[in-house]
Amino acid sequence: MKAADVVRFATRSATGYPLRTALLILAMAIGVAAVVTLTALGDGARRYVINEFSALGSNLVIVLPGRSETRGFNPANAITGTPRDLTIDDAQSLARLPTVRRVAPLIIGTSEISAGGKLREVMIAGTTSQYAEVRHLAMAQGRFLPEEDWRRGSPYVVLGATVRNDLFGSEPAIGRLVRLGDRRFRVVGVLNPIGTGLGMNSDEIAIVPVSLAQAMFNSNTLFRVLIEARHREAIEPAKAQVLKQLTERHEGEEDVTVITQDAVLATFDRLLGALTFGVAGIAAISLAVAGILVMNVMLVAVTQRTSEIGLLKALGATGGAIRNAFLAEAAMLSLAGAVVGYGLGQLGSALIRQLYPTFPAYPPAWAVMAGLGTALVTGILFGVMPARRAARMDPVQALAKR
Numbered sequence: 001m002k003a004a005d006v007v008r009f010a011t012r013s014a015t016g017y018p019l020r021t022a023l024l025i026l027a028m029a030i031g032v033a034a035v036v037t038l039t040a041l042g043d044g045a046r047r048y049v050i051n052e053f054s055a056l057g058s059n060l061v062i063v064l065p066g067r068s069e070t071r072g073f074n075p076a077n078a079i080t081g082t083p084r085d086l087t088i089d090d091a092q093s094l095a096r097l098p099t100v101r102r103v104a105p106l107i108i109g110t111s112e113i114s115a116g117g118k119l120r121e122v123m124i125a126g127t128t129s130q131y132a133e134v135r136h137l138a139m140a141q142g143r144f145l146p147e148e149d150w151r152r153g154s155p156y157v158v159l160g161a162t163v164r165n166d167l168f169g170s171e172p173a174i175g176r177l178v179r180l181g182d183r184r185f186r187v188v189g190v191l192n193p194i195g196t197g198l199g200m201n202s203d204e205i206a207i208v209p210v211s212l213a214q215a216m217f218n219s220n221t222l223f224r225v226l227i228e229a230r231h232r233e234a235i236e237p238a239k240a241q242v243l244k245q246l247t248e249r250h251e252g253e254e255d256v257t258v259i260t261q262d263a264v265l266a267t268f269d270r271l272l273g274a275l276t277f278g279v280a281g282i283a284a285i286s287l288a289v290a291g292i293l294v295m296n297v298m299l300v301a302v303t304q305r306t307s308e309i310g311l312l313k314a315l316g317a318t319g320g321a322i323r324n325a326f327l328a329e330a331a332m333l334s335l336a337g338a339v340v341g342y343g344l345g346q347l348g349s350a351l352i353r354q355l356y357p358t359f360p361a362y363p364p365a366w367a368v369m370a371g372l373g374t375a376l377v378t379g380i381l382f383g384v385m386p387a388r389r390a391a392r393m394d395p396v397q398a399l400a401k402r
Contacts, residue, residue: 028337031287036345039367042276126213142189153209298386334379
């Protein structure tokens with residue numbers, strides 16, 4: 001049999017049994033679609049987290065109260081670490097280090113905010129004027145907190161976009177008075193809409209001077225200290241200097257954790273990358289199941305076409321040609337299922353992006369190629385046994401079963 005005859009035989013076999021063909025294509029398509037969609041979720045989570053940390057700013061060193069037991073970065077500590085004494089004096093001492101450009105102390109809490117008879121819950125961030133420069137925040141209206149003594153802040157507040165809209169609607173907000181807890185503040189600025197970063201929605205926040213936030217929450221302990229190094233090459237020296245400075249101030253006790261932005265990004269990239277590979281492996285199991293279905297259906301096909309195989313052998317077709325014809329059919333069905341599955345996977349990824357616009361659910365190229373390649377290889381491998389059975393069939397016995 002020539003190559004054209006092999007392809008013709010495989011095509012006629014596939015189209016001659018539409019239900020069987022549809023089931024094979026569907027099984028393979030589900031496997032590939034699972035690989036594409038689940039890896040899009042895994043890699044999307046990796047990109048999302050990395051983008052959120054990147055949005056914190058550039059050349060960042062972050063000081064967390066409490067010491068990491070492993071001396072490395074534990075992702076949970078970045079968000080939920082147990083506070084220890086990290087004070088404004090500590091933060092001010094870091095600003096004098098030669099590798100440090102800016103320092104922004106940060107204390108976080110919640111309170112009620114009210115204005116014009118409207119009341120709602122709000123997250124409060126106590127910080128200084130340098131926070132906007134460290135975080136690269138942009139103002140929609142007004143200005144950020146003024147430069148002043150960290151211990152004697154003026155009663156000014158900068159509102160997130162959503163808080164401003166909830167309290168004032170279409171009315172101007174700049175210059176208006178709001179009540180936070182039992183204190184009154186004057187609105188001096190409104191942030192550009194930013195969205196959520198590190199579990200903190202900047203559109204749902206009210207930013208006040210750090211000293212006033214400490215008084216509101218009756219706490220002298222800072223939540224974090226954000227430090228901007230002078231340039232990228234100064235990040236590691238700044239980390240070492242910060243740790244040394246705070247250890248000396250805390251009587252030789254290393255009771256803080258100092259991490260760099262690059263360390264955070266590398267850790268999450270590694271963890272979520274491994275998660276993506278794991279999810280892809282789990283999804284690939286469905287391709288193995290599809291391969292078993294290919295084998296079973298092809299074995300049935302060999303039985304159904306016994307007389308046809310016998311006739312072909314009687315006319316001079318070799319066992320190798322018969323084997324190649326059945327392998328070609330398995331490859332065609334697997335390839336068709338892989339293409340359909342790829343389309344379904346892309347459709348699923350697009351649906352996720354439509355439902356969650358900020359989530360970059362795009363399947364990585366390696367996952368797409370691996371899914372398509374695995375589907376094709378799986379179909380051919382599981383098609384070997386039926387093909388060999390057909391190739392070894394005795395033409396006389398096959399024709400006798402007509």
